[in-house]
Amino acid sequence: MMNDLIADALTRIRNAASRKLDVTTLLHSNAVEGVVGVLLEKEYLESFNVVEGDNNKKTINVVLKYDDNENSVINELVRVSKPGRRVYKSSADIKNFKNGYGTIIISTNKGIIANDTAFAAKVGGEVLCTVW
Template sequence: MLSDPLADMLTRIRNAGKAKHKSVDIPGANIKVAMADVMKREGYIKNYKFIKDNKQGFLRVFLKYDANDRHVIYGLERVSKPSRRVYVAKDEIRPVLNGLGVSVLSTSRGIMTDRQAKKENIGGEVLCNIW
């Protein structure tokens, strides 16, 4: 059992990118699928696929590299942790690296980026920052 499955997902993606793997398998969960969807929409991964098995299933994430074979994700930072939750109101949402990165929030309307949350005028729990 993992105490923080989302941090495990981010660590697996970070490590696979440094090792230049084409894809990485992550134990499945709905929040991880939503996070992978946000990462795909923002252009940080190529694609993802949820594969069902006899247990909980697993999420296969296909990593993205630039023309020089460098991982497009330079940094992944878990902000809100099980021991310390970080919430922001709609007016307190700050850009990551002056808009070069993205902050992923868990809101009442689902998992979304900081730009989407500002547009929809809602706050939530800051899950992670990606740049």
């Protein structure tokens, strides 16, 4: 059984980007859907949709985004907080990542949001992953 669906989703996205695939399929959870939603909002992905499968199992089909030279717009996608080692940051600690070129995805009491949104709302939370 898969324990960390977010890490699995990030790995599937990384592997699909390295193989230059257009679409990849992720296992569904509300947390994974939130992370993918932030990646779409920050324009790291083209689109995604939730598909109802057999036995009420949902999956998420993700369309990856590439630049004009066929390189993935995602340079690095790293899971920070893991089930065995949770990482929490306050709003002051998440203001800037990679001089504004990267994004920190955070789970807060306002949902799963990006670091700039969390800083504006002055909320901290669990750092799920970083992307640039």
